[in-house]
Amino acid sequence: MPELDAIDRKILSHLQNDSRMTMQELADKVGLSVSPCHRRVRLLEERGVISRYIATVDQKALGLHVSVFISIKLARQKEEDLNRFARAISKWDEVLECYLMTGNRDYLLRVVAADLASYETFLKTKLTRLDGIASIESSFALSQVKYSIALPV
Amino acid sequence: MPELDAIDRKILSHLQNDSRMTMQELADKVGLSVSPCHRRVRLLEERGVISRYIATVDQKALGLHVSVFISIKLARQKEEDLNRFARAISKWDEVLECYLMTGNRDYLLRVVAADLASYETFLKTKLTRLDGIASIESSFALSQVKYSIALPV
DNA sequence: CGTCTGATTGGTAAAATATCCCAATATCGG
DNA sequence: CCGATATTGGGATATTTTACCAATCAGACG
Structure with a gap:
């Protein structure tokens, strides 16, 4: 390379x-x-250095006023449990980012929703229905101070 | 509209x-x-619904192997303090995302770096030199399970 | 039920842009 | 200094974007 x-x-x-x-x-x-x-x-x-070309869409213009960070702890951390969790959240469009973390939380998710009601729907119909989740902790973003896709080169 | x-x-x-x-x-x-x-x-x-057209670049191809989430608490939360902080982090390319949060932490940042050494440099030469920061807590991402720019439409 | 009005659509032609080819130039090792 | 290899630049062609205008559609109203 x-x-x-x-x-x-x-x-x-x-x-x-x-x-x-x-x-x-x-x-x-x-x-x-x-x-x-x-x-x-x-x-x-x-070479895959440039992976894609995309259009960025304004979150407010779509009415997505709620951004939430969710810390998740699984009941078990075997590879099979991690994979099952990864497959599930990958399907959901509301989840924009998901990271496997060090420390006492397993995953950190960034989720967007139109309002608190639809975020509650996401929690009730999707996230909390997953097996093997020990705890969920939501932190709400009041505002997006900076959001960039441009990596430092 | x-x-x-x-x-x-x-x-x-x-x-x-x-x-x-x-x-x-x-x-x-x-x-x-x-x-x-x-x-x-x-x-x-x-109408600004589509805000920009961009190329996405592969983080690994650039050698940026470290992703960190940083929780920050300011000494004071007056508007002037918040603005000063926002202006400072906006200038730094390593900071890809920054959110003003509810709860007991004021800001959540996502930062990328080539390795732990350069992350340490970022902390020492930039973040910890800011005035008015009460506490900094870093959480490291072991892997990126999902990363999407596509908002649900 | 028909007609009018405004908005949206589809086709075509011109302009802008991407893409490919080949000769010219630069770079590096010996 | 010379040769081999990689990179560059210009020009021709193909593709795509963009603007224009007539045709179609949807809805309001008599």
Whole structure:
């Protein structure tokens, strides 16, 4: 796997913030002409460094006013239990992020919902119906101070 | 602000997962021809429902192996203190997410770093140098079970 | 039940952009 | 300094986006 050089990193940095700019614009910004710039982008895609191109949607515009962080502890932590839990939460669109954690909590989830009522529905019809959960603790976000998808390059 | 109808939601749902498909493909998927589909996308952009188009980059490919959640409590919670904190963390690329929380912790941050050493550098040279922080508590993610940018539509 | 009005759709053509090919240039090891 | 290899740049072509306009559809109202 070849290393990323300074130009590759510039390309990633720009595309992480705006993937709609033209190759000409991107090439200008990174100091190349269109051809080599295009080839570098294609290689980054093929190597999986660039994984996808997506549109970001405004959470408020969709009426999703509630963001919740949920700490979860499982009754047992065998691999089979962890896998079962992972499969379940992967299906649910409300769960945007899920991490297996160190410390005394097993999982940390970020969940969005339209309001408290629909969050309660999510809890009652989905999360609490899972087997093997020892405890659930919800912490609500009052506001999103920063949200970025752009990794430091 | 006009409501989003079923076709708008289909458009958003597809573009959240792949913004590189052509208008022709998208139009086929939502059951329209290119013209009205294109017009709807443009309106969604103008209304701010679609906020940006971006490339997603693979965290491992960049060598960012450490994900940390940091709970922070401030010494005081006056608006001026909150704003000062928000301005500071907004500048730092390592901080991908920051939420103002309910409960006994003021902020929850998600931070990425190459390894523990560079995370320590982040703490020592940036976070702990901020004034007005009463306590910092780091929780490490062992693995990312799910990470999605696609909001439920 | 028909007709009018405004909004939405679909097709087409022009403009912008991506993509590919090949020659020119730069880089690195000896 | 020279040769081999990788990278770059320009131009031609194919694809895609975008704007325009006529046709269709939905709903209000007599």
